[in-house]
Amino acid sequence: MGRGGLTEAPLLAVRGLRVWFPSRPRPIRAVDGVSFDLARGETLGLVGESGCGKSTTARALVGLVPATDGSALLDGKEVLHLDEASLRRVRRRVQMVFQDPYASLNPRMTVGNIVGEPLLIHGLATGKELLLRTVELMLQVGLDPRFLNRYPHEFSGGQRQRIGIARALALGPEVLLLDEPVSALDVSIQAQVLNLLAELKAERNLAYLFIAHDLSVVRHLCERVAVMYLGRIVETGPSEQVFSDPRHPYTKALLSAVPVPDPAVEATRERILLLGDPPSPDRESVGCAFAGRCPIAIERCRVEDPAPEEHEGRMVACWQP
Amino acid sequence: MLAGDTVLDLGDLHVDFDTDDGVVRAVRGVSYSIKRGQTIGVVGESGSGKSVTHLALLDLLPETATISADVMRLAGRSMLNMSAKERRSVRGNEIAMIFQDPMTALNPFLTVGTQIAEMFRLHHGLRGQRLVDATIQALADVGIPRPERRIEDYPHEFSGGMRQRVMIAMMLAGNPELLIADEPTTALDVTVQAQILDLLAGLQRDRGMSIVLITHDLGVVAGFAHRTLVMYAGRVVEEAETSALFWNPQHPYTRGLLSSIPRLDRGSQKLRQIVGAPPDLSALPQGCPFAPRCDFVEDRCREQEPLLAPRGDGHTAACVVTLPKWEGAV
Numbered sequence: 001m002g003r004g005g006l007t008e009a010p011l012l013a014v015r016g017l018r019v020w021f022p023s024r025p026r027p028i029r030a031v032d033g034v035s036f037d038l039a040r041g042e043t044l045g046l047v048g049e050s051g052c053g054k055s056t057t058a059r060a061l062v063g064l065v066p067a068t069d070g071s072a073l074l075d076g077k078e079v080l081h082l083d084e085a086s087l088r089r090v091r092r093r094v095q096m097v098f099q100d101p102y103a104s105l106n107p108r109m110t111v112g113n114i115v116g117e118p119l120l121i122h123g124l125a126t127g128k129e130l131l132l133r134t135v136e137l138m139l140q141v142g143l144d145p146r147f148l149n150r151y152p153h154e155f156s157g158g159q160r161q162r163i164g165i166a167r168a169l170a171l172g173p174e175v176l177l178l179d180e181p182v183s184a185l186d187v188s189i190q191a192q193v194l195n196l197l198a199e200l201k202a203e204r205n206l207a208y209l210f211i212a213h214d215l216s217v218v219r220h221l222c223e224r225v226a227v228m229y230l231g232r233i234v235e236t237g238p239s240e241q242v243f244s245d246p247r248h249p250y251t252k253a254l255l256s257a258v259p260v261p262d263p264a265v266e267a268t269r270e271r272i273l274l275l276g277d278p279p280s281p282d283r284e285s286v287g288c289a290f291a292g293r294c295p296i297a298i299e300r301c302r303v304e305d306p307a308p309e310e311h312e313g314r315m316v317a318c319w320q321p
Numbered sequence: 322m323l324a325g326d327t328v329l330d331l332g333d334l335h336v337d338f339d340t341d342d343g344v345v346r347a348v349r350g351v352s353y354s355i356k357r358g359q360t361i362g363v364v365g366e367s368g369s370g371k372s373v374t375h376l377a378l379l380d381l382l383p384e385t386a387t388i389s390a391d392v393m394r395l396a397g398r399s400m401l402n403m404s405a406k407e408r409r410s411v412r413g414n415e416i417a418m419i420f421q422d423p424m425t426a427l428n429p430f431l432t433v434g435t436q437i438a439e440m441f442r443l444h445h446g447l448r449g450q451r452l453v454d455a456t457i458q459a460l461a462d463v464g465i466p467r468p469e470r471r472i473e474d475y476p477h478e479f480s481g482g483m484r485q486r487v488m489i490a491m492m493l494a495g496n497p498e499l500l501i502a503d504e505p506t507t508a509l510d511v512t513v514q515a516q517i518l519d520l521l522a523g524l525q526r527d528r529g530m531s532i533v534l535i536t537h538d539l540g541v542v543a544g545f546a547h548r549t550l551v552m553y554a555g556r557v558v559e560e561a562e563t564s565a566l567f568w569n570p571q572h573p574y575t576r577g578l579l580s581s582i583p584r585l586d587r588g589s590q591k592l593r594q595i596v597g598a599p600p601d602l603s604a605l606p607q608g609c610p611f612a613p614r615c616d617f618v619e620d621r622c623r624e625q626e627p628l629l630a631p632r633g634d635g636h637t638a639a640c641v642v643t644l645p646k647w648e649g650a651v
Contacts, residue, residue: 049510156598186366187537188595188614191581195592213510216540220583220592240588257515258585259540261650263564265586266544273519274512276466277480 009076010037011207012061012094012175017070017080019053019060026282030056032231033070035308038175043201043208045222045239047215047254051281052228054211058177061209062096063087074175092122095168099180101160105152111138111163112148118170137166142196158189162196169200175207183214194221215258219243227251230278230289237314247311247321250290288319296320328415328498328531329378330354332392336370336377339385343603347373349555352392352629355499360525360532362542362563364578365552368599371535374552375501379418380408396498414444417492421504423484427476433460433487434472440494459490464520482513486520493524500524503535518545539582543567551575554600554610557629561636569647571638573615579650609640617642 019031031053038044046054060067060080067080079090098104105114116134119125125133135145141162152160161181168176181197182190198221201208212218218225219239226236227248235248246252253272260266274293288294291301300319308315336348348370355361365371377388378395393400396415400408420426428436438456441447447455453472460468463486476484485505492500502521506514522545525532534546542549542563549566551559551574559572570576580593597614600606606613608623615622619642629637 049512158598186599187539187578188366188581189598191592191594192596194583195594198591215511216583216585219585219588243585253512255585257511259514259538259544260584260586261539261543261567261579261582262584262586263543263567266540271515271519273515277482277513 008039011040011042011075012038012209013073014038014057014061015071015073017057017060017072018068019056019065020068023282028282029231030281031060032281034228034231034233036226036233036236038207038209040174040207041201041205042224043210043222045218045225046209046211046228047213047218047225048228049213049254049278051230051278053231053281054228055179057228058096058179058209058211061177062091062094064096088122091173092171093173094175094177095171095173096177096179097161097164097168097181100184101157101164102152102184104164105160107152110149110151111143111155114152114163115166115170118167122171124171133170137170140169140200141166142192156189157185158192161185161193165193165196165200169204173206175209177209177211179211180213181210182217183212190217197221215243215255216260227254230281230283232289232317233308233315234290234317235314236308241312241314247314247316248290248318249294249296253295288317326356327394328355328357328359328396329533330392330394331374331378332390334374334377334390334393335388336373336382337387339387340603345603346605347386347555347602348377351552351555351557353550353557353560355531355533357498357531358525358529359548360522360534360546362546362549363533363535363552364537364539364542364549366537366599368554368602369552370555371552372503375418375503375533375535378501379412379416380405381418414495415497416499416501417495417497418501418503419485419488419492419505421507423481423488424476426488427484429476432473432475433479434474437472437487437491437494440491444495455494459494460487462493463487463490464516465490480513481509482516485509485517489517489520489524493528496528497530499531499533501533501535504537505534506541507536507538514541521545539567539578551578554605555602556610556639557637558611558640559636559638560629561632562634565634565636569636571632571636571644572611572640573617573642573644574611575638576644576647576650577614577616582650584650617644 015035017031017034021028021030034057048054056065059065061072072079112134115137116130119130119133138145143162182193210222222239225239225242226233229250235251246255253274256272276293279292287302288306291297306317306319308317311321332352334348334351338345338347351374363371376382395411398411434456437459438452441452441455456472457468460471465471465486506517524530546563549563550557553574559575570579577595581595595614600610609626612618612622627639627641629639631637
């Protein structure tokens with residue numbers, strides 16, 4: 001998919017990813033044909049509203065939900081449809097950070113054990129070596145190693161998210177899948193974690209798939225952005241371009257709905273109010289998924305599903321971009 | 322100013338919670354007032370006291386809470402010396418509240434029609450066809466399509482945004498003077514958030530209702546509120562006309578907040594961050610509670626907690642330091 005100009009093969013190449021969940025009368029098409037590339041050291045924002053399939057996309061990539069169809073190549077090697085042993089090898093290179101730092105940490109384990117556990121499971125360190133590397137990881141994410149023996153409930157939300165990040169870094173991954181990593185945090189704490197993520201990325205040349213519903217955060221952190229709607233990517237491109245000149249009508253509506261903390265801007269900007277809610281993801285795939293809410297839909301949109309096509313440096317799935 | 326112009330007048334409200342870890346001082350002297358038809362934004366982080374202040378107004382706090390205030394006037398009537406029954410009746414008629422999660426406030430076993438009708442029966446004594454008509458009209462007023470059919474549906478059959486509309490319809494049945502909306506759009510997607518804010522703004526305009534919008538999102542207040550209060554550690558630390566607050570913030574915490582949020586209309590820049598975390602409300606430090614995190618802290622800040630002081634044009638801030646000129650959130 002169009003990354004124009006770049007000759008280096010992508011670190012992660014996802015093609016036609018489908019995740020369908022069995023349901024009656026029709027399956028839930030949570031992810032329905034998603035393709036994107038992630039280059040080494042790059043940050044790709046995956047945005048969209050609840051139920052659009054952005055989290056499921058990430059979960060499928062680390063085998064937390066089975067992929068129904070499609071492929072995902074990490075350095076040319078398939079990471080979908082794997083057995084447990086092969087999955088474990090993938091997880092050394094691709095790690096996930098979850099939204100809820102309260103729910104994703106075992107309350108009965110000390111922070112030291114949580115951060116060091118991946119090293120133990122993968123047989124990479126034991127004893128003194130394990131302790132040393134755990135301390136190192138804690139320092140890297142700005143946690144005081146003196147708190148090694150404390151439990152998660154003794155930490156604030158921001159610190160808990162740092163613990164989750166330290167655990168994800170333990171195996172020295174190349175890709176981090178960050179699923180809403182700052183959305184449960186208060187604003188003043190959110191900035192701390194965003195800055196930490198930016199620093200870690202620069203130091204370790206990490207690639208991030210950054211999943212968020214907060215578009216301001218995505219614009220801040222991501223070089224490229226992919227906008228999802230009902231299991232599909234409707235627009236992908238460099239953040240700067242997509243945010244300043246969106247081409248898909250859904251991207252336009254989504255961006256216009258984001259409040260800007262500046263009364264002068266708020267007083268003058270035009271808001272595209274979408275009618276209704278997104279349709280159910282068990283719908284039969286006829287026409288464009290957005291057609292029912294789209295302010296500019298034409299007859300063709302209701303009968304023929306637009307495939308992503310290149311428009312001025314980005315991919316847009318729309319008949320009239 | 323006529324007494325009738327002020328819908329809510331709060332003076333020196335305190336709320337303490339008795340807990341196993343000691344007394345948590347959740348609200349420590351909050352005073353503010355709202356005029357008729359005005360929209361006030363209350364911003365602050367978790368634990369700042371923004372919700373507790375308003376739950377106290379509605380008697381919605383658990384028994385472990387101790388509430389005291391010098392002034393608590395609603396539509397010109399003091400609620401301090403009323404019996405519980407009188408207070409309930411005043412509240413029921415003058416003030417309504419909606420919450421972040423409408424599902425917890427709706428009864429899952431009753432159709433939304435039944436629940437809205439109940440409000441019209443209580444407040445207006447409507448019965449029979451007139452009750453049905455009023456219920457359908459209420460759903461139509463909050464923008465629910467095909468209301469005559471939707472009254473038969475149960476809350477779980479509505480989306481999050483539609484449920485919030487149902488809550489708003491229920492609250493409007495009593496024709497309240499004041500609507501308190503506590504993070505009403507936080508659980509919603511941005512496109513749905515825009516719909517709900519648009520609905521609230523329209524209701525406020527058409528009915529001359531006053532609205533208190535409690536939120537952590539500075540973007541939401543920027544486009545919505547006439548005045549904004551910033552709360553920190555149980556106190557109001559700054560209050561001003563919304564535009565003045567954003568263009569010339571006078572409290573270091575407000576400045577910190579504005580500098581630490583990424584903006585959709587700006588590209589990537591390093592975010593200024595507020596160091597540390599909010600204080601423990603059961604063990605507050607001496608002096609200004611923001612001092613340990615403040616970029617401008619002076620020795621005297623650690624001695625005495627500053628009070629809200631006027632900065633001209635109805636702008637107040639609780640800070641004794643002379644701050645440098647605000648250059649904007651860069």
